[in-house]
Amino acid sequence: MGLELPKYPEMEEDQVFNFTDSEIVSHVKQALASVLSGDNNSYNQLVGVMHHSKHLAPDEVALLETTLKALAGAVSSIDITHHDSLLSAIYCMSMWNYGPHVADALAELIVSLAISNGKYLDLCLGMLVSNFTPPPYFLDKLKMPHGLERKGQVLSRVHAAFKKIADYVPLAPLRLLTIVLQGMPTIYHKDRAIVIYVENMLKLESGEIGELVGSTILMAVVDRLIELDVEIGWDAILQDDFSKGIFEMELEDVDDIEESAEPDVGEFRLSRKSLAGNSIAELLDNLLVLTFEHLESCEREGRLAKVFETLLQSFRVTVLSAYKSKFAQFVMFYACALDPENCGMRFATVLADLFVQDSQPQPTRMSAVSYLASYLSRAKFLAASSISSMLKRLVDWCLEYCEAHDGDINPNAHRVFYSGCQAIMYVLCFRMKVFVDVPRLKSELLIPLEQVLKHKLNPLKVCLPSVVEEFLRQAKAASLFTVCKTFIFDGLLESELSRAFGGLERLDTFFPFDPCLLKKCDSFIRPMFVFWSMVKPTYDDAFDDDDDDDGSSDDDLVQDFVNENEDIMNDEFGKSFDEQGVDMDEFDYALKKMSITPKATSNYKFGGRFQEPARMPSRIRPSTSPESL
């Protein structure tokens, strides 16, 4: 076959061999030692066995296994200079190519080599880290059952090897950390190795050496998420293509449940369509899902609070300072959702603390309050009391600011103040109904707020007109207070003044927790997310029952499509309110058509996770068409 088998002592073809392990080990030692005296024959044969990896016959497999085991016993005879060809052959081996027995033997060899001498430690760890990702030909097989089985087999051995090495060389995790971080595939790797690599990193974090390496690894993962995030341009998302008819649904495509080449078939979210071919978005989606699942397992193990502290630090350093991060912040959202009382409150508190600290730079403070506003509005899991206490903090700060500054309207000079006011108004647009009914809140919150809004600094004129308009509309309907002047905005999203306070970074139009446009992510986030359609504005009581579906907290999934779509597309309030009535009529016809195959549709529309119905919001009523018709 072109491969010369090493001649083990007394090997004859028709004899049955029964060598003890120590005999084989001593033979290997001899082969290694003979190199020093110039006789390379048996040594070269050994190296040959290592290199032979593809399409092995059973006896070749047995030979490889025996050789590896023997080498493990003979590590003390391996010399770094004389046996470098053997060493490089060993380091190039990939466990993905072999079955469980050879993989075991290889892992054992690597561990023995690593602990025998400090010189080999880094290279052995490096070899194990390179086994995080399968060889290129295997990447496609990963989805198949055979591939998954091999993956489980390899990764369990790799991580077990890390633990063993750490047991005998206590400082190994530190070296491992450096190697893992250096070995992270860049986002430009075509072979998507990064997804499985990050999976391994998260496995390290939750593994037995997790305490030592966990926090650095998590921060590196978030760094990578942000890197991907900033690669997706904002223009890829905000597309104003109204002419296409936002509610066009190709029903025939709905039947095609298989993931076709066109990932957004039947998907009528324009913004998502534009992200459809975007491979970076897909990559980010996959990584975010991995992170979410990891957070879930942390929560099950009771470590979420500790992990959250690392995430918070990472958020402050990386996400907060990134220019308008689009999706990476949902990691925080999901973590808070898993533990609303501790993590949820902690996140809000940290953001509020950042906002009120004078020593923080302006963009940081404005960013923080935008995050806070978006978070308080969108988090379904936050208690009303938490929201009100946060709002109270903001209102108190704004009031203090007003009293300390006696100037006139000046968007540039009081940017932080205006962003604070806008934040308060934004949150109240979503949550006003809650506060209106509680008289104590009315006095604690709304009276000081009135003072702020009526101050000379005139936030109502400077803040984003769409926000102000909606706020005033709801405030009027709830008879909270009246403003002397009427503000005419003409459904404008923004004004010159708002642009001025928003500055170059446009922090006046930054709503970080707007609905997530990444398909798979969204299916995780959805059950804990407040869509604008779910909000019952105070002026709604004035309309007929027909429109009650709008504000129904019962979450009629069909309604969500209508209004969510508006929400994303417009990213503003003006348009959505004005066109609401019109769109409803157009849509109802399509809705009725939809009720034929509701289950499939709903499953598919919600990010296609029909294999795991547990993910779906439990309140789906598949076959109801809107009662209004």
Place this chain on the structure above:
Amino acid sequence: MEGLSVADANLVMYLHPSKSRNVSQSILRELGSLLFKFNETFDGVLLAYDVNILDKQAKILSGVHPYFGLRLKANLLLFSPKPDMLLEGKVVKLSQESIHVIVLGFSSAIITAENIRGEFKYRTKDTEELFASKSHKRHVIKVGTMIRFLVKSFDEEILHIIGSLISAHTGSIRWLDRHLEEDSKFDRSFNKLKSFI
């Protein structure tokens, strides 16, 4: 155990201006980053420190980044094993080829078969692997035993020690302490006897 020492050091630490808000925290962090690493200036691995700021005033270095230099006085616990020193550690792995030891909980050491004196024979007793002395039945080394060994070499980067059990002073600490005491008692009385002769 040899190799451990406490040193009094006069240090000058240069800090970036961004750290000026919380100087003591920055000092601790800087020193913390040196822990468990071999430091050439100290000629040893820093294990622990206790630091005091000598002077509240610090000199600012002129340059692109105006770093400022703080004078500190520190007590440093250093570990610097040199060849032929006797160290003590716990056995974590034992095989016919080698004994693996961990010293002070962070430094790994290996003693290969050729560095174990002929007195010790490898045995397997009830699936437990151990090295037992041929001449002294009670002298046994197995996983969990604290042993005293000689340093052959020390890898400063990985903090990995290559040791040897060739010398007679090496082996299981419990046995050595007990028997050396007896031996020394014997030696003293023998010497006393000698002096009379």
